Amino acid sequence: MPTPFVSVLNAMPTQLADALAPFLTEQFDGALSGAQLSHIADKSQLSLQQVYLALLPIAAKLANPPISHFHVGALVIGGSGNLYMGANLELPNQALNHSVHAEQSAISHAWIKGETEIKDIIVNASPCGHCRQFINELHLGKNINIHLPEQDTAPLSYYLPYAFGPSDLGVTTPLLHKHSVALTYASDDKLVQTALEQASISYAPYSACHAAVVLEMKSGEYVIGRYAENAAFNPSLLPMQMALSHINLRRLDYQDIQRAVLVESSAGQISLADMSQSSLASVSNVKLESLIASA
Template structure:
């Protein structure tokens, strides 16, 4: 697996210079470890919390806020030069990082927002519920709609730089969600899709597994992307939204994983799409176009039954 951070020790130090020396030293040890994947385990989070006066909810809030500059440093914004970082704490006690990603020369619709990034990161680490979300800038309407797809979204503590803590329900009044369409499934917490592909290729099988875990209760179009480089393999699951437009494509999900693991999109050697045969939504055309633009890579498509 590729190493998450491409930051040098000096760059990392500048991101966390505002922290106390003991906290800074321990965090540096965690982030520069070879197996760091944009996620802090519960034991690591507990170790970091020990440096705060009180190990309670307020300390967890402050830790998430303190980690925002670190998340922000992984922003890729060649179009806007607006660098957004997001930090989320899951019900498990783990902490996840995310940042916005833009693709120069591609439509703005392909942009990944920091909130989408951190949610996808938590989902790929098998988190099922978030309790805190810290962001360097107020979530836009697009992101608020995306967050609203989560289980227990209304109770998430939202922490915006230099603003008081608020509940998510307070920043999305009169919300439209899955329940309005009679859907009980939620992003990060939904049943597996019963689909299969006839293939002996292990990478295709892994991509199929990701497609089985994808979330598409509105169009019933499960899909996933697998990306392979010389450094590692990365998978993205389709994450649908009841309002449709904030949906996150499987390629965007895979690129989030690749980027947060410190790999390079230009190093993609193989790309595999698995989607359900006859789906009302197909990822094939837009995926192939974006892959060709950012990596010069071709796309293999395997139809599931």
């Protein structure tokens, strides 16, 4: 079992720890299927809701907050019933707006794994205003239930009354809604083609800067980040931030990044290149390959 989880399991009731342990292998990537969750609930004789809350300290172990030292863990339950963990990320020597919040991390985790709907968000600290606004960008976001330890469950509309969201700017296909734009870039480089495919399904209704980052690790595996814009602009999640957050969720090492590609659409009114390079430079010496795809 990965070392960070040992102390969490040691603090749990034995029945629950025994039910969870088989899933927390070295390959554990922060996701559990609905069937696995039901199995854990049955074996530990807890409700699913109790299992979710018990998993928060596991998610918080995936946080990387060298500035605040405040570890936030979040869980998202997708329409499929599967669970996706998220955790906060702060980048050393960078402005604070390079940070990723745990809720953003968990939502992007579900998105990258193909979920098109989110039903519940469970978090170990009350969602900040930035996260409430980020959740509001999701399809039927105001109905998503927020669960906190020792607090009654309430929908986002309770936490974010009088919300400003995508519909106020005329956007009818919110975040997680399946859509794609046509982008082309002549290259037979697999990493570039993967970034191109991911950019085409990114979410950039406000700037048209459809973009994605793919990080190639020394093991050969790819870590993906897609751009996710927000109606209030500042809570937008940049693709490099998303990818770096997912490196932490998978307990990989920044030092094992061997290539990094950013693809942006030529139709974009903005560029993410400078900020993406700065973010990467704070954790790796790899130079970002920054490409513009034809829209």
